[in-house]
Amino acid sequence: MSNKFTRRGVLKTGAGAGAGLALPTIFTGNVWAAAHSGYTNAPQGSSVTLGFNVPQTGPYADEGADELRAFQLAVEHLNGEGDGGMISTFSSKTLQGNGIMGKKVEFVTGDTQTKSDAARASAKSMIEKDGAIMISGGSSSGVAVAVQGLCQEAGVIFMAGLTHSNDTTGKDKKANGFRHFFNAYMSGAALAPVLEKLYGKDRAAYHLTADYTWGWTQQESIQAATEAIGWKTINNVLTPLAQTDFSSYIAPVLNSGADVLVLNHYGGNMVNSLTNAVQFGLREKQVNGKNFEIVVPLYSELMAKGAGKNIAGIVGSQNWDWKLEDEGTKAFVQSFGTKYGFPPSQAAQTCYAQTLLYADAVERAKSFNPCAVAEALEGYEFDGLGNGKTLYRAEDHQCFKDVLVVRGAENPQDEFHLVEIVEVTPVGQVTYAPDHPMFAGGALGSCNPGA
Amino acid sequence: MLGLDKKDFTLLLVVAALVLLAPFILNPFPADSAMAQFNAGYPDLMQRFVIFGIFAIGFNILFGLTGYLSFGHAAFLGVGSYSAVWMFKLLSMNVIPAIILAVIVSGVFALVIGFVSLRRTGIYFSILTLAFAQMSFNLAYSVLTPITNGETGLQITLNDPRILGVSATAEGGIPVTNLFGLEMRGTEVLNIGPWAFQFNNGYYLCGVIMLIAFYISIRIFRSPFGLMLRAIKANKTRLNYTGLNTRPYALAAFVISGMYAGLAGGLLASMDPLAGAERMQWTASGEVVLMTILGGAGTLIGPVVGAGFIKYFENIFSKINESVLHGWFSFLPEGMENGVVWVTEHFVGPGWHLTLGLLFMLVVTFLPGGLVEGGQKLAGLFRRKSKSEAPDGAAQKHPAE
């Protein structure tokens, strides 16, 4: 880790041109277009600055730290250091390990605090002060939507990190924003057939849903998908985000007649609600002559770790898992594991992939201009980044790829094997029309280069 | 001048000079030097400095003068932001109506909450305000999502039905906030040698408004009304015994400080049209309390200093990462460099909270009365040494400035 990275990138807003002149030069126009190349923060000189905006404080700090590790690794690989990771397995061969378009990649980091306000402040400082040309990262949909909006106004590209709400590429989609991660609809679509196979058609589900936008879209998606296979929905109860003890929401499940509990919770909420549900003996319960089951639509490695033994046998979905067998995954796990000593999380993988995808799009567009980059990403098909064949759909800037259905392991061999892959749902099953009602109500608008 | 005595006027002038020259003062390091990390002279942070300065000045009118510790002031900031964004969505992208509505709505909100909460004093009052603010936050995050857009925060979209102005620009973008056509995000960059100074329209608008707000607060501090508020703090019971009802005075102070908070919220939304619910959370209310105490409660300039201090840490220290540290200490031998970086990185980047916590403790332990009073004591100590005289009586009598 020592000297592999140089100091933070220099401010490039015209400083190069003006340097050394005794007379002040005054540029007019706004800061978004401070450089003279027709778009915001056009890289000057021999380097280009990327902004990685992740939660470093608050409950998602560990997830943010893992995203940051992936970003650092990606920057190393782009600059030709280390073993190159997924660059060698990536279907596009434009990346040569000489930075992006020959410019050395530098990066700045910031703390989103998982608050939309703080995340925007941090992203703004990257754009206004550090001259970042692309912003990536984040660990919640609220933050992703807020920062995506900012990047649209500022005229830089936003490569979303972990964000799972339908809205990010639905009603809040933006021309400058791109999402590699999967979404709530895809979780529902991927889970339903597996749930049918495991638990049958005749089930009654009880939903507990975190009372904010992500929770609602997740609940709506999974309810629609399970009702399509014949499940009944007994109830949907909204729980406050700040809730820590879910006992008073779990207790009514006991005698509700439901035989499946769906926990539309993420992070600390999910860890606590699942722990509480297991405490109340729901895993051993028999209802309507069937075993009571718990489903957690969105899984993450960190949540699995936090919930400990309680996740054994519980089904959910993931964007990616390090245990996949394809070449891209193997290369990435090898590279990440060697450097940090443990396998990467799905948050790390999506951030790594996003950075590579951005760099590749710049190379293919032969320009850092956000509009050129956006055009290069739109409708782009690629492979070798761990998720198999993937399409960046032009209509909504959402990636379409296979989705994993996973299950908590009964007897994990070590702390890295907490979940096991049940099925890889092929992309065809999770694809939806761009005008699907769950994604309606927004428009990409036109790309903004900032000038 | 302006109805101020000489000392207050000088203070106002100094603050005005600082605000106007902030783009220079906050950018002391050349843009490509290693220390540029410490530069705070970019539009967003400068705006935050003055906006949170306004918030803290207003809070100080209530807390510094009357001693009523409100733990729910962020609610007014949040309400101000929401009103301003709704104004942008429905009426016009001009910031003036938005700011006016923000102040009015938060004033009304403060009147209602203040009227109820001021029935109690001390900690009971604090908890009442806290309860109202937490209720506002929780509802804004969940049930009131149609009005507040919940977790994501209220934003401007491409299909807002704006009465004056267009929903989308000709290029298909979202229109930007402006003051009669002057774009708030517009920035002039001045390059002098390796320095790059940024002059932002929005910042100067906020700066001017802050000066006005600061001036009003000085006038309040020096007015008979201010004296009455101080009397409430000194001994409310005695005031009551003299047959005076203190509640209207306290309520007036509460509403004024609520309007200041609304003004700050409106300005935040004008600079960046997004209103997030976290702005109303108790941590945000706690932040303004900390700003005021840290800078010096009851002093005129203290709250502004405290606001600047905390915002600086939040925005500058959180961005220092390992590679930046390696850049700084690269002159050291390898082993030593790694050692120094290892120690330092606990206090920056993800560890910025730790530094902030430690500084809170150090400041309040060793500089009772806050940064401003501490600074004055240091200055007094210095003066005493150089003049070897008795301490300056005037400075001792008015530690308030």
Place this chain on the structure above:
Amino acid sequence: MDAIILQLLNGLDKGSAYALIALGLTLIFGTLGVVNFAHGALFMIGAFCAVTLSKLFNISYETVDPTRKDFLGNPLKIKEPYLEHWFGHDLGATLIDWAVPLAILFSIPIMIAVGFIMERGLIKHFYKRPHADQILVTFGLAIVLQELIKHYYGANPLPTPAPAALTGSFDFGALIGFDPNVVIYPYWRLVYFAFAAVVIGAVFAFLQFTTFGMVVRAGMADRETVGLLGINIDKRFTIMFGIAAAVAGMAGVMYAPINSPNYHMGMDFLVLSFVVVVVGGMGSLPGAVAAGFLLGILESFASMNEIKSLLPGIDQIIIYLVAIIILLTRPRGLMGRKGVMEE
């Protein structure tokens, strides 16, 4: 009916957590007149005592199993805790299983020490300072403690399960004439309730029936007079601080199996515990306990579907709404004394 009984149990359970935290807080707040924003951090440190002990018990030596591979394809290292190695598999595993209850013993001296150090090293200097300064310094301390824990344990919650023998559910309904398996309640939560009752009882008995307690109560009522009588009240207050820290810490240890501890759990409870103390009334220990149970029970009932469908979002605000109503109808909370923290 079964739903009401279940929510009543939930309420008592939540209430016992609130009451325990509020009890410790009010000992400091009401007796020493210090607004202690670091109290939540003490609760959090208690929970991490449980985490630490279970980590200590799980310190393992590694053997290499060449037949299996780890995630990088290297031979898998198998970990076996030393405890199982030393005491045999059964006893060792039992000790590890019972880490949380054992952590109670482990936590008491630690928490008392933490309390003493805090009081002597920091809080002592702030007795005569304004409440605002106390808020700032204790808030700073809370952040520092939190960040230290985050540094060593990370931000992710750490599962700390209860002993296997206490993980199941107790068929409470069968006792009072319901069908089997209708009203069941987790053993550990019942243990928590019983534990809280014992601790609360012990604190009250201590203050009520010992000379020490009598002096402290006198000091709460009128510190100056007690000081004039030549009693060293300061030393007793230090001890009270230690006791308050121990109560918060034990509440934290026992809470660890209910929800996996994380570094900011103290902040999550902080605001709530202040509300509980104030609703109970400043300077009143019974008030704090009563308010804790009252708010816990009301919170549980507010989350029932029948009530939520009448008043959507009521569970989001119930605590604060109740606080406002009580403070407006009873000027000093449930049982507050005149003149305490009213300035």
